[in-house]
Amino acid sequence: MAKTYLGTPRSFAEAAHDALKDTQMRANLARATGTIRAKRLSVVAEVSDWEELRQTGHDIKMSTLAHLDEHLVRFESEFVKAGGTVHWAKTAKEATDIVVKIAQVHGVSEVVKVKSLTTDEIGLNEALSSVGIVAQETDLAELIVQLADEHPSHILVPAIHKNRTQIRNLFVANLPEAPVGLSDEPRELAMVARAHLRKKFLSATMAVSGANFAVAETGTLVVVESEGNGRMCLTLPDVLVSVVGIEKIVPLWRDLEVFLQLLPRSSTGERMNPYTSFWTGDADDGPSERHVILLDNGRVQTLRDEVGREALACIRCSACMNVCPVYERTGGHAYGSVYPGPIGAIITPQLLGPGQADSLPFASTLCGACLDVCPVKIDIPNILVHLRARAVETKGITSELLLMRVMARILRDGNSLQHAQRLLSWNYALINALSRLGFLKHLPGPSKGWLASRDIPLLPRKSARLARKGDSR
Amino acid sequence: MQAPTGCDLDGFHMTSVAIFATCFNDTLYPKTIAATVILLRKLGYKPEIPQSQGCCGQMHINTGYPKLAIPMVENFVSSFVGYDYVVSPSASCVGSVRHQHAQVASASGVNSLVDAVNELAPRVLDISEFLIDVVGVEDVGAVFAHKVTYHTTCHSLRAIQVGDRPLRLLKAVRNIEYVPLENSDSCCGFGGTFSVKNSEVSSAMMVDKIDAAVRTGAQWLVSGDNSCLMHLGGGLSRRGSSIKTAHLVEILAGTLV
Numbered sequence: 001m002a003k004t005y006l007g008t009p010r011s012f013a014e015a016a017h018d019a020l021k022d023t024q025m026r027a028n029l030a031r032a033t034g035t036i037r038a039k040r041l042s043v044v045a046e047v048s049d050w051e052e053l054r055q056t057g058h059d060i061k062m063s064t065l066a067h068l069d070e071h072l073v074r075f076e077s078e079f080v081k082a083g084g085t086v087h088w089a090k091t092a093k094e095a096t097d098i099v100v101k102i103a104q105v106h107g108v109s110e111v112v113k114v115k116s117l118t119t120d121e122i123g124l125n126e127a128l129s130s131v132g133i134v135a136q137e138t139d140l141a142e143l144i145v146q147l148a149d150e151h152p153s154h155i156l157v158p159a160i161h162k163n164r165t166q167i168r169n170l171f172v173a174n175l176p177e178a179p180v181g182l183s184d185e186p187r188e189l190a191m192v193a194r195a196h197l198r199k200k201f202l203s204a205t206m207a208v209s210g211a212n213f214a215v216a217e218t219g220t221l222v223v224v225e226s227e228g229n230g231r232m233c234l235t236l237p238d239v240l241v242s243v244v245g246i247e248k249i250v251p252l253w254r255d256l257e258v259f260l261q262l263l264p265r266s267s268t269g270e271r272m273n274p275y276t277s278f279w280t281g282d283a284d285d286g287p288s289e290r291h292v293i294l295l296d297n298g299r300v301q302t303l304r305d306e307v308g309r310e311a312l313a314c315i316r317c318s319a320c321m322n323v324c325p326v327y328e329r330t331g332g333h334a335y336g337s338v339y340p341g342p343i344g345a346i347i348t349p350q351l352l353g354p355g356q357a358d359s360l361p362f363a364s365t366l367c368g369a370c371l372d373v374c375p376v377k378i379d380i381p382n383i384l385v386h387l388r389a390r391a392v393e394t395k396g397i398t399s400e401l402l403l404m405r406v407m408a409r410i411l412r413d414g415n416s417l418q419h420a421q422r423l424l425s426w427n428y429a430l431i432n433a434l435s436r437l438g439f440l441k442h443l444p445g446p447s448k449g450w451l452a453s454r455d456i457p458l459l460p461r462k463s464a465r466l467a468r469k470g471d472s473r
Numbered sequence: 474m475q476a477p478t479g480c481d482l483d484g485f486h487m488t489s490v491a492i493f494a495t496c497f498n499d500t501l502y503p504k505t506i507a508a509t510v511i512l513l514r515k516l517g518y519k520p521e522i523p524q525s526q527g528c529c530g531q532m533h534i535n536t537g538y539p540k541l542a543i544p545m546v547e548n549f550v551s552s553f554v555g556y557d558y559v560v561s562p563s564a565s566c567v568g569s570v571r572h573q574h575a576q577v578a579s580a581s582g583v584n585s586l587v588d589a590v591n592e593l594a595p596r597v598l599d600i601s602e603f604l605i606d607v608v609g610v611e612d613v614g615a616v617f618a619h620k621v622t623y624h625t626t627c628h629s630l631r632a633i634q635v636g637d638r639p640l641r642l643l644k645a646v647r648n649i650e651y652v653p654l655e656n657s658d659s660c661c662g663f664g665g666t667f668s669v670k671n672s673e674v675s676s677a678m679m680v681d682k683i684d685a686a687v688r689t690g691a692q693w694l695v696s697g698d699n700s701c702l703m704h705l706g707g708g709l710s711r712r713g714s715s716i717k718t719a720h721l722v723e724i725l726a727g728t729l730v
Contacts, residue, residue, distance in 0.1 A: 016674050026677075325660045329677045363671060365664025365678075366535060368631030385535055385573075392537035404533060408541040411496050411528030413548045418524075421500055449672025453679065454707030457501060464494055464503035465524060 006092075006121055006337055006348060011359040015334040025161045025331050032160050033322045039269025040319060040373070047265065057262050058377040060255050061313035065303060071216040071249045072294060078219025082281025084290040092297050096127035099208060099241055102291060103133050106239055108206045114223060114230040115139035116210030117155055117316060118243045118295060120338040121351075124208065135208070136200050138229040140193050147174045153332030155339065156267050156318035161331050164189065197229060207233035207287070211244045212315065213259060214292070217252045220280045221292065224263060224273050234277050240287035245295050247312040259315060262375035267317035298351030307386040311346045313376045320370035320380060326363055335360060342370035346383040355394045361387035414465070421463040428459040485519040488607075491553050492520045493561035493570075493597060496528040502699045505562050508726035509600060513560070515726070516608050520560065526552040531569035534577060536666045543581045546574050550589045557596065558607060562722045564599040565698050568632030571597060599629060600722055601638040601697060612645040615725045620650040622691040623721075624682065624705070625657045626698040639697050639721055646724060652689040656681075663704035679708045686716055694718050 019025070044050055064071055076086045089095035103111060111128065113119065113135055125135040125146075137146045141159040145152050147170045152158030159167070168184040177195040182188060209230065213222040221242055223230050234240060250256065264273040281290060303309050321327045321341025332340030337348040337357065345360040361384045370380040392401070410420045424431075434440055435458060441451055450456075460467075479487040490513060494506045506522070513520045529549055530542030549570065553559045561567050571594045578586040604610055623643055629635045644651055662668065662678025682705060686694045694709070694716050696702050706718040723729050 013671050013673070016671065020673055020677055325662070325678050326671075326674055329674050362667065363674075365627070365660045365662060365667045365675070367627035367660035367664070369627070369660070372631055382572075385537075385539075388535070388537035389539050390537075400536075401538070404536065404538045404541055408533055408538070408545070411530075411532075412544045413527045414523075414525040414552070417496055417499070417527050424500065446669050449675075450669055450707075452672065453676040453711060454704060455710040456707060457703050460501065460503050462503065463501075464499045464506035464522070467503055467507075468522065 006339075006352060006357075010336055012330075012334060012336075012363040013359065015336060016330045016363075019330040019334040022331070024163070026329060028161055028163055029328055029331055032157065033328055036157075036269055036322045040266060040322070041269075043265045043269050043271055046271070047261070053258055053262055054375055054377050056258050057315075057375055058313060060250060060258060061315075061376050062310065064249055064251055065247065065309060065312055068246060068249065068303065071251050072246055074216040074251075075214055075219055075249055076294070078216065079281065079292055080219075082219050084219070084281045084292060087291060087293045088296075089293050090296045092122035092295075095122045095243055095293050095295050095297070096124050098291075098293050099124060099243070100127060100131055100133070102239065102241055103128065103206055104131070106206060108133060108239070110134040110136055110200070110204060111206045111208050112136050112138050112200050112204040112233045112237065113142070114207065114209035114233045115142050115158075115225065116208070116243065117338055118210040118245050119208060120152065122243065122295065122297060124243065136204070138197050138200065138233060139225070140190065140227060140229075143193060143197070144170060147171070151333065152338065153340065154318060154321060155316055155332075155341075161333070197232075201229075201232040201236050204233075204237045206239040206241070207237040209233060209240065209242045211242050211248055211292075212263065213250050213256060214244050214248045215251075215253050215256065216249055218280055220253070220278050222256065223275075223277045224260070225275045225277075226268060226270075226273055228275050231275050231277050234279060235286050238287055239289045239291075240279075241291040241293065243293045243295055245297070246299050247314075263315055263317055266315075266319040266373065266375040298353065301353060302347075302350040305350065305386075308346070308350050308383055310378050311343070311350060311380075311383055313378055314343050314347065315376060316343075317375055319373040319375065323369040323373050324364075325367060325369070326365065330363075335363070342380045342384070343378070346378075346380055346387060349387055349391070354390060358391040358394065361385075361391060418463075418465055421466055424459060425462050425466055428461055432458045480517075481519075483519075484517065485514075486517050488518065489555070489557045490518045490520045490603075491556040491559045492522045493529075493553065493559045493563075493566065494522055494526065495561060495563045495566045497566075498562060498699055501703070502720070504728065505699055505720045505722055508720070508723045508728040509560070509562050511728060512600075512613065512722060512726040516604075516610065516613065518608075521556075523552045529566045529569050529574070530577065531566055531573065532665055534569065534573050539577050539580060542577050546577045546581075546590065547586060549574065550586065550593055553597070554589065554593055558603060559593070559597040560600055560603045561597070562600050562720060563698050563700070564601075564626055564629030564633055564635060565700060567597055567599045568628040570594055571633060599633060599635055599697065601629070601635050601642055602633070604642060604725075605638045611641050612647075613642065613725050615727050616647045617724050617727070617729070618648040619693055620652060620689075620691045621693040621695050621719075621724070622652050622654040622686055622689040623657065624654055624661060624686075624694060624696040624701060626696055626701050627658075627660050629697050630658055635697075642725060643695065643721060649724075652691050654689060654694075655685040661701045661705055663701050665700070668704055675704070676708075679704060683708050683712065683714070687714065692716065693724075695721055695724060697721050
């Protein structure tokens with residue numbers, strides 16, 4: 001398994017080929033995303049100014065990104081003023097080194113973790129494990145995925161690809177708290193995880209989290225969650241380290257009013273999530289030592305791209321993957337990244353840089369369902385198209401480029417199109433005969449995949465323009 | 474039929490209308506172009522089909538070759554610039570003109586092209602928009618005594634937001650039996666070159682769409698874009714299904730045999 005999980009050399013089409021065979025997973029996914037979609041629709045419909053909220057969320061994020069340097073420095077000074085320590089990490093390696101060092105200074109052998117995509121992105125668990133420190137996931141679904149030695153397949157519902165029987169078997173095999181005769185009833189399963197995790201919360205001296213938002217004005221970090229495991233991690237251990245992507249900044253405390261409405265309704269389909277934790281630092285209870293690691297890891301290069309930077313507005317709600325017809329068929333693992341689905345297809349290649357994860361921007365029909373639900377109105381289809389052009393440029397001269405040049409020459413005006421149509425017209429009877437006889441079901445080359453499940457249409461005797469020319473003679 | 478304001482001596486509207494045939498429909502589905510002409514003439518318009526028109530460039534833009542689309546955008550503008558309305562039976566190509574041409578033009582660095590695109594693009598309409606918004610008609614007088622279901626194409630719904638216009642036109646057809654398609658607004662899986670590059674995912678989406686169509690018991694699967702229908706029709710044909718596909722315009726024009 002790769003150390004970090006941000007893009008694999010396998011193309012999306014190859015990974016999807018395997019994923020599509022897993023009919024159980026497709027059924028699980030269709031049911032789960034269908035349920036979340038319906039919940040989202042109903043709670044969004046309750047908000048009369050939803051469209052204004054989306055626009056405001058978009059505007060706040062985009063204007064923050066335009067002055068990100070100033071906001072980051074403001075955040076740093078406020079966080080430090082409140083008694084915390086700020087670290088800056090350019091790469092995943094720098095970030096994991098900082099966490100490892102803090103853990104070693106405190107002689108910690110196990111850390112408890114709040115569900116965090118950013119720590120998955122930098123491969124933190126693997127980095128800790130390589131120096132003998134156990135990273136214990138405490139979000140139920142993250143725990144399940146960790147026990148299965150897998151990666152999350154969805155950013156909000158990491159174990160969406162697993163059903164409860166599979167979860168029961170994992171618990172029986174791995175958790176000493178699992179009683180004899182454990183059933184696959186959700187409540188029984190939850191109680192086993194709870195008994196297991198309570199011990200971890202009480203014994204851990206260090207916690208690692210991410211953050212949903214970092215407020216520059218007050219130096220406050222915010223974690224939004226459902227299970228309360230986050231609250232346990234954020235309050236019980238002595239040392240708290242938060243790994244935060246630099247795009248998570250919002251300038252003002254009052255900006256949270258917008259995002260705390262947008263996020264839960266878009267992600268879990270709830271009006272309000274059960275637990276929202278804010279910490280600013282100086283307090284009598286809670287961790288006595290608080291660190292934040294502000295992470296670049298490709299975000300600055302993403303920011304340089306005038307079109308692509310909009311992807312950094314993402315608040316990780318997962319609404320786009322819940323409506324994505326491609327994600328629904330392949331699941332998250334096919335994307336080979338901690339960020340799957342439409343948002344992953346635009347974030348991952350940008351974080352990694354040109355030439356990496358190049359097949360992801362093509363893993364979309366450009367149907368636009370993602371843009372419709374995005375709470376911060378990221379024009380995902382537009383960025384996908386933009387990144388396709390970047391991927392093409394990186395590849396240089398390919399057979400596809402040559403084909404596209406020929407096609408461009410044919411299609412660019414009426415005359416050249418007519419010449420090509422005449423060529424088809426001369427041969428239409430032959431082509432149709434071959435088609436009817438089934439000879440066109442197994443052609444080599446790029447059409448092979450198309451023809452595997454589809455017949456090509458019968459050609460008309462004449463194109464529209466040739467037919468009209470004939471009429472006028 | 475229409476108020477005879479601004480008519481020529483033959484009673485046709487003075488409003489000049491060009492048909493943006495789209496290279497795809499021109500080449501593979503001339504019957505849809507013919508139906509568009511018949512329908513518009515029936516409604517009192519005298520549409521022209523500029524012979525200089527080629528492709529809008531959508532395939533090149535969406536496959537990552539926007540620079541190759543620059544001459545196509547230039548040709549599009551010069552072919553259609555003089556008309557009051559440019560009407561097309563492809564919401565997808567209309568979407569490309571309205572949302573992507575400005576970007577291509579701006580990447581070309583030619584300011585006059587940007588201005589020309591911005592001036593022209595808003596007048597480029599899907600046929601359902603033209604019928605409902607410009608002509609102001611829902612019942613075009615068509616008759617079609619068959620059971621049909623309708624696939625809402627992604628670009629009609631989300632790129633140019635035609636809303637329920639196509640369905641209003643379809644439901645107004647006399648003697649038609651319309652059955653809704655389950656998850657009508659979810660993508661059929663075509664996606665242009667997606668259907669080649671990710672053919673297996675594309676197929677999986679198609680299978681779900683075809684299954685839904687079969688469950689309706691309809692004889693006809695109707696849509697507003699022949700590209701989706703080529704993909705779905707190709708799958709139906711491979712399966713040996715008796716369901717036939719038709720463009721909405723062919724039903725409205727009464728040209729289906």
